[in-house]
Amino acid sequence: MSRRKSAPPHEATRQPDGQAWSSIDSDVVVAGGGMVGAAFALACSGKGLSVAVVESRAPRRDWPKGEIDLRVSALSRASQRLLARLGAWRRIAELGASPYRRMRVWDAGGTGSITFDAADLGEPDLGHIVENRVIQLALWERLEQAPDVTLVCPASIADLQRGPDGARLVLGDGRVLACRLLVGADGRDSLVRELAGIMTRGWDYGQSAIVANVVPELWHEETAWQRFLPTGPLALLPLADGRCSIVWSASDPRAEELMGLDDAAFSQALTESSEGRLGQIRVDGPRASVALRLQHAGHYVEPGLALIGDAAHAIHPLAGQGVNLGFLDAAELSCALDVALEQRRDIASLWTLRRYERARRGDNLAMLVAMDGFNRLFGNRLPPLAAARSLGLALADRAGPLKRFFMERALGLGAGLPPLARP
Numbered sequence: 001m002s003r004r005k006s007a008p009p010h011e012a013t014r015q016p017d018g019q020a021w022s023s024i025d026s027d028v029v030v031a032g033g034g035m036v037g038a039a040f041a042l043a044c045s046g047k048g049l050s051v052a053v054v055e056s057r058a059p060r061r062d063w064p065k066g067e068i069d070l071r072v073s074a075l076s077r078a079s080q081r082l083l084a085r086l087g088a089w090r091r092i093a094e095l096g097a098s099p100y101r102r103m104r105v106w107d108a109g110g111t112g113s114i115t116f117d118a119a120d121l122g123e124p125d126l127g128h129i130v131e132n133r134v135i136q137l138a139l140w141e142r143l144e145q146a147p148d149v150t151l152v153c154p155a156s157i158a159d160l161q162r163g164p165d166g167a168r169l170v171l172g173d174g175r176v177l178a179c180r181l182l183v184g185a186d187g188r189d190s191l192v193r194e195l196a197g198i199m200t201r202g203w204d205y206g207q208s209a210i211v212a213n214v215v216p217e218l219w220h221e222e223t224a225w226q227r228f229l230p231t232g233p234l235a236l237l238p239l240a241d242g243r244c245s246i247v248w249s250a251s252d253p254r255a256e257e258l259m260g261l262d263d264a265a266f267s268q269a270l271t272e273s274s275e276g277r278l279g280q281i282r283v284d285g286p287r288a289s290v291a292l293r294l295q296h297a298g299h300y301v302e303p304g305l306a307l308i309g310d311a312a313h314a315i316h317p318l319a320g321q322g323v324n325l326g327f328l329d330a331a332e333l334s335c336a337l338d339v340a341l342e343q344r345r346d347i348a349s350l351w352t353l354r355r356y357e358r359a360r361r362g363d364n365l366a367m368l369v370a371m372d373g374f375n376r377l378f379g380n381r382l383p384p385l386a387a388a389r390s391l392g393l394a395l396a397d398r399a400g401p402l403k404r405f406f407m408e409r410a411l412g413l414g415a416g417l418p419p420l421a422r423p
């Protein structure tokens with residue numbers, strides 16, 4: 001599908017050497033129309049810029065009633081606000097968003113635990129669990145109505161040529177997308193990042209995250225449950241119909257062992273690992289596992305190029321922050337373009353793009369390091385550390401202001417959301 005709207009970017013069919021190929025010229029090309037790329041493209045709509053989105057996989061339009069996808073995200077209140085401003089939240093709520101009102105975290109290696117409750121902040125919930133495909137579809141439906149956005153899908157990137165006037169993205173079918181600003185939103189294994197020669201730092205965690213949907217015997221109390229096991233954290237995320245979506249991060253050998261179990265044995269292992277807090281748990285449907293890696297791009301911007309979302313940073317899923325950080329990237333980059341447009345500066349200049357990098361890189365790095373630290377701290381079996389963890393969790397649970405600070409950060413209530421479009 002290659003959709004064109006009423007005011008499309010300049011699209012020309014040329015025939016050099018008798019060969020037919022077309023070129024789409026836009027101000028901005030977004031490589032990757034996943035959750036973050038689609039949000040950014042939508043934030044760019046209405047700025048007076050022409051935008052093209054290249055995506056290799058068309059989003060799924062429908063699925064059987066009651067089917068829950070394996071990939072879900074815990075969205076913060078800040079992400080919800082951003083999606084609402086983009087006009088996508090209403091559709092997300094219609095397709096299915098499960099609120100969670102509490103979060104209970106406890107340590108398998110000690111006695112410590114901590115509970116976060118939205119009621120303590122006078123808030124209705126701490127966030128929502130939403131299927132990734134729901135978020136992507138709601139954003140795409142909005143993009144399809146945007147007259148200044150061209151969706152190029154399915155299409156894959158084959159090559160990248162860059163010059164002083166911008167970039168030319170060559171697609172697998174020979175089409176060429178020329179633009180002033182190329183935004184790499186093509187995920188953790190970003191080809192744009194690789195073709196631009198931007199190095200990353202990081203390491204494999206030696207852990208994989210197993211995802212599945214499960215039916216607990218007891219009501220989940222609209223609570224996100226997380227137990228830190230020595231082999232990695234286990235999270236049970238509440239779904240509106242009473243099921244839970246699990247993210248079970250485990251050392252690679254343990255994850256392999258768990259993936260090899262039949263459903264009955266896996267369900268039993270899950271029940272035991274969650275200490276029976278939700279009674280007997282039964283796995284419902286398939287399981288998948290994803291190898292976990294910490295990864296951070298050496299830099300996010302160059303003249304004519306910016307990286308956002310997982311293309312810029314990949315984080316351990318233990319606190320469900322990845323796409324929330326990506327949405328903040330999208331909002332900040334959009335804001336940086338607004339400032340440039342207002343001041344009649346080049347949207348693709350390093351001056352413009354550095355504003356985005358300055359706003360996001362430090363925050364992203366801090367979150368990457370914090371989650372890495374938690375994973376190491378709770379994965380350590382040394383008795384003195386286990387005792388210190390128990391004490392730390394117990395104290396934090398009782399320390400009102402500290403707990404409030406963490407909750408506000410997690411909800412994105414403390415963080416000011418950059419405006420998506422200048423009034």
Ligand SMILES: Cc1cc2nc3c(=O)[nH]c(=O)nc-3n(C[C@H](O)[C@H](O)[C@H](O)COP(=O)(O)OP(=O)(O)OC[C@H]3O[C@@H](n4cnc5c(N)ncnc54)[C@H](O)[C@@H]3O)c2cc1C
Nearest residue numbers: 032034035036056073074157187309310320321322323324
């Ligand atoms: C197990 C697990 C649980 C998680 N839970 C949470 C959570 O609860 N909360 C949270 O905030 N985050 C969570 N995350 C992280 C979150 O899933 C990612 O941060 C998020 O998917 C990143 O979005 P993105 O759009 O940047 O990249 P992606 O989702 O990877 O999207 C990239 C898009 O680019 C397209 N693409 C890639 N290459 C090309 C190409 N060459 N040509 C054309 N198109 C291309 C892909 O098809 C895709 O649509 C979790 C991650 C894992 C692994």
